[in-house]
Amino acid sequence: MISIAQFIRIDRRKSDPLYLQIAYQFINAVQRGLIPVGAKLPGTRIWSEEIGVHRKTVVAAFDELEAQSWISIKPKVGAFVQNPTLKVRNVDGEITNRSDVSDRAAFSFRKSFVLSSPFEKEEHRFVCNDGQPDYRIVKTQELSRFYTGALKRRYIQNNIGNYAVQENDFFKDQLSYFLNLTRGFHVSKAHILSAKSREMLFYSLTKVLMNKNDVVLVGELSFFSANMVFSQEDVQIKTVPLEDDGIDVNYIKQHFEKGEIRCVYLNPQQSYPTTSVLSTKKRKALISIAEEYDFVIIEDNENFDFNYVKTVELPMAAKSGKGRIIHIGSIGKYLHPTLQLSYMVAPSDFIEEAKKYVSLLNPQGNFVLEQALGEMIVEGDLFRYLKKSIKIYRERRLNFHSLLNLYFKDEIYFELPSNGFAFWVEFKTQFSLVEFRDELKKNGVFLPRICMYQNQNQTALRLGFAHWTQEEMEEIFPLFRSAYDSVVER
Numbered sequence: 345m346i347s348i349a350q351f352i353r354i355d356r357r358k359s360d361p362l363y364l365q366i367a368y369q370f371i372n373a374v375q376r377g378l379i380p381v382g383a384k385l386p387g388t389r390i391w392s393e394e395i396g397v398h399r400k401t402v403v404a405a406f407d408e409l410e411a412q413s414w415i416s417i418k419p420k421v422g423a424f425v426q427n428p429t430l431k432v433r434n435v436d437g438e439i440t441n442r443s444d445v446s447d448r449a450a451f452s453f454r455k456s457f458v459l460s461s462p463f464e465k466e467e468h469r470f471v472c473n474d475g476q477p478d479y480r481i482v483k484t485q486e487l488s489r490f491y492t493g494a495l496k497r498r499y500i501q502n503n504i505g506n507y508a509v510q511e512n513d514f515f516k517d518q519l520s521y522f523l524n525l526t527r528g529f530h531v532s533k534a535h536i537l538s539a540k541s542r543e544m545l546f547y548s549l550t551k552v553l554m555n556k557n558d559v560v561l562v563g564e565l566s567f568f569s570a571n572m573v574f575s576q577e578d579v580q581i582k583t584v585p586l587e588d589d590g591i592d593v594n595y596i597k598q599h600f601e602k603g604e605i606r607c608v609y610l611n612p613q614q615s616y617p618t619t620s621v622l623s624t625k626k627r628k629a630l631i632s633i634a635e636e637y638d639f640v641i642i643e644d645n646e647n648f649d650f651n652y653v654k655t656v657e658l659p660m661a662a663k664s665g666k667g668r669i670i671h672i673g674s675i676g677k678y679l680h681p682t683l684q685l686s687y688m689v690a691p692s693d694f695i696e697e698a699k700k701y702v703s704l705l706n707p708q709g710n711f712v713l714e715q716a717l718g719e720m721i722v723e724g725d726l727f728r729y730l731k732k733s734i735k736i737y738r739e740r741r742l743n744f745h746s747l748l749n750l751y752f753k754d755e756i757y758f759e760l761p762s763n764g765f766a767f768w769v770e771f772k773t774q775f776s777l778v779e780f781r782d783e784l785k786k787n788g789v790f791l792p793r794i795c796m797y798q799n800q801n802q803t804a805l806r807l808g809f810a811h812w813t814q815e816e817m818e819e820i821f822p823l824f825r826s827a828y829d830s831v832v833e834r
Contacts, residue, residue, distance in 0.1 A: 348386060349394040351378055362397055363404035370405070371414055374427055381430070385415065385423040458575050462568055462794050469788035470820050474617065474795050475647075475766030475808040477678050481736055482729050484680050490725070491683070494715035503711060510703055511538075515714035518721040519675065519687060527648060527673075528658040534692040539702050540710055542646065542686045545672055546573040548701035552694065553640060553670075554579050558606035563591050565797065567616040567644065570609055579606070590615055590622030593629045600637070607640040612660060613648055614764040617797060617806035621762060627660050634668050641669045646686075648673055649730055651763040652738050667691045676717060676726065678733040685710060685717060737765070737810050740817070744809035747821045755828070765810035771803040775831050783827035789820060 351373040352366055360368075373379045385391075388406060392399040406423060409415045413428040494500055516533035523529045523536070539545050546569070554560065556578045562571060564583045574581055585592040591610055608630070612622035622630075634641050645659050661671035671689040688698065703709075720726040744767060745760050757770040777796045784791050797804040812820065 347394065348391055352395055354395055354397060362401050363408060366391075366395065366397075366402065366405035367408045367412075367414075370409060371412070374414060374425060375429070379425055381425050381427045383425045385425065387422070456576075458572055464790075464792050466790040468785070468790035470816070470823070471790045472792060472795055473808040473811060474792070474806045475764055476811050477733070477765060478736075478811045478813075479680050481733055482679055487680055487683055490716040490720055491712065494712050494719065497715060500712055500715055505708070510707065510709040510711075512709070512711050512714035512718065515718035518718040522675070522721050522726070523673075523687075523689065528662040529689065530662075531689055535689055535695060537688045537690070537695045537699050537702060538685050538710065538714065539687075540685065540706065540713075542644070542672060542674070543569055543573060544702055544705055545686055545688045545698075546570050547705070548698040549642065549670060549688065549690075550574055550577045550579075551701045552697045554606060559600070559604055561596065561600075561605060561608045563610060563615060565615075565617055566609070567611065568794065570644065574609070584608075586615065586618060586620065588620060590620050590626050591630075593626045593633065596630075596633055596637070602637045605637055605639040607642055608634070609642040609644065611644040611646070613645050613651075613657070614761065617766070617768060617804075619759075619761045619764060619766060619768045619806075621657070624657060627657070628664075631660060631664050631668070635666065639668075643669055643671045645671060645673045647677065647764045649677065650734060650737060650765065652734075652741060653762045656763075661689055670694070676720075678729060683713065683716065685713065740809050740812065740814065743814045743817055744807075744812075747817055751821045751825045752828070766806050766808045769805045769807055771805075773832060774803050775828075777803060777805070779831045779834070780827055783830050784823065787823045787827065789823050789827075 348370075352369045354362060354365055356362075358365065370379070374381070386394075388399050388402040391397075391402040391405075395402070406415065406417065410417050410423075413426055415423045416426050417423045513533065516536055516538070519536055519538065520529075520531050520533050523531060537545070537548070539548070550573055554574070554577045558577075558579045560574050560579045560581050561584050562574075562581060564586045566583070571581060584595050590612065596605070596608070610622065612627060614621060630641065641660065643660050648659065659671050659673075661669040669690075672686065673689070674684060674686045676684045688695065690698070717726070720729075741761065748756065748758060748767065748769065752769075755772055757772065758767055761767060777798045781791045781796065791805075795806050795808075797806070809817070
């Protein structure tokens with residue numbers, strides 16, 4: 345009979361329950377072939393003595409292993425080892441090995457090159473990005489108490505799995521309060537639709553708003569995820585030139601007829617990727633043209649919370665629009681990704697229709713997450729975390745600015761961004777960004793393709809600063825400079 349103590353070690357310092365530690369280590373031993381399938385296990389009393397835990401703990405571990413089919417318990421006979429990943433029963437009840445799935449389908453299907461993920465996975469010491477927060481600032485363990493607390497609410501437990509209840513009214517009340525307070529809105533929960541990602545909201549609004557061959561205007565350089573979703577509706581995506589203060593609004597009147605445009609997509613707070621801010625004059629002009637030319641404005645304002653200047657332009661949808669502006673934003677962007685949500689603010693009749701598509705993709709909704717975020721708003725923790733994060737990001741923004749000046753002052757054009765998590769850096773000299781990326785790799789730095797912008801007239805990078813500490817920045821900038829010098833000298 346097997347001596348179980350050689351495979352299982354209890355660590356009472358861990359937060360995992362003891363019975364789960366036993367179960368996990370047992371499963372690991374079976375998967376590695378250390379405990380043979382079919383072997384009879386010692387009784388629970390022997391386990392208790394060998395491992396040094398109470399017999400009830402061993403019984404709980406056995407129950408867990410039996411529930412997952414890792415052991416088979418036969419009354420008055422004993423417990424026997426199984427491996428559910430190796431064998432299955434066929435329709436005749438015979439045990440057979442699993443067959444390999446073919447690498448090539450025997451049927452035709454649609455392929456989409458447009459939807460190919462632009463993200464790359466690389467293992468390097470330093471990884472650049474296009475502007476993401478530092479999830480180390482707000483500790484995950486601290487955040488977990490909100491989610492754990494939400495799970496314990498009787499209201500939550502009574503509605504989990506109830507497909508008829510897809511939205512958390514408590515959260516929507518708190519979110520409307522939060523938006524009215526921080527963004528100048530005057531909305532109720534009827535004007536708000538929440539989802540786990542912006543892309544889900546983009547998908548829902550395209551299904552409700554756009555038809556085949558509709559004209560959708562975006563900036564000459566624009567957010568790739570939105571363009572990917574829009575293109576699935578076979579719309580005509582046309583570009584508008586960019587200026588220092590945002591898109592060229594007059595270009596719309598000069599090149600399009602009334603009724604020709606279905607919608608205009610933009611981020612007025614920080615244009616992607618250039619980080620430019622749409623001026624007040626242009627915002628007013630765009631709203632006026634939208635009424636005159638009868639089109640919809642899709643206002644993407646994901647990073648609104650992260651402003652580093654005293655005077656902040658409120659969202660266009662909060663100031664005007666007369667039912668023509670669909671506003672998209674995020675809540676908790678500075679928290680761990682599992683605790684973030686995106687939202688849409690629009691006329692209530694549009695929200696009701698768009699909700700159908702979000703519900704189709706996620707029929708159970710985000711009930712527990714919404715409860716946790718709602719409680720964070722009520723208790724003031726969301727504001728506290730935001731204040732803490734902004735202070736750190738403001739310092740990092742200035743540090744990144746100083747290092748750009750120190751290492752590249754004469755070689756680049758750039759401005760200090762007034763909000764967001766990224767710098768837009770244009771090089772005065774034309775060189776290959778692909779070769780620059782390869783040089784960086786040699787020094788343990790990964791530069792994703794989504795950060796690189798190059799054509800015959802432009803060599804530019806969108807570089808995130810928020811995810812690096814000052815020490816990390818000071819270490820990475822000499823590597824940037826070394827790679828730049830190597831490429832330019834060729």
